[in-house]
Amino acid sequence: MFDCRECQRLESECDRAIEGIRAVVRERFISVREKVFALREAQEVRDSRLRLLYDHRRNHPRKSPVHKRKRAVPSQEFPALVLVS
Numbered sequence: 001m002f003d004c005r006e007c008q009r010l011e012s013e014c015d016r017a018i019e020g021i022r023a024v025v026r027e028r029f030i031s032v033r034e035k036v037f038a039l040r041e042a043q044e045v046r047d048s049r050l051r052l053l054y055d056h057r058r059n060h061p062r063k064s065p066v067h068k069r070k071r072a073v074p075s076q077e078f079p080a081l082v083l084v085s
């Protein structure tokens, strides 16, 4: 876990968005088309939340012990590695 409030906030927003998708899945709709539409909307919300989280992490100062180390040279880090971790 990170000691970063912005990370925590964005993570809980992702969780909430994913929960929103589950709610749509559970819910009964009048028609399948309506359900698919609602599902797609909920997924878009989740995607935008995830994008915010990834963008934040990509520019993140440093993981875990935030103040203990000097910053590494950012150009040596690949964004893909940040996404995976």
Ligand SMILES: [Zn+2]
Pocket (backbone or CB within 6 Å): 002, 004, 005, 006, 007, 008, 056, 057, 060
């Ligand atoms: Zn953060």
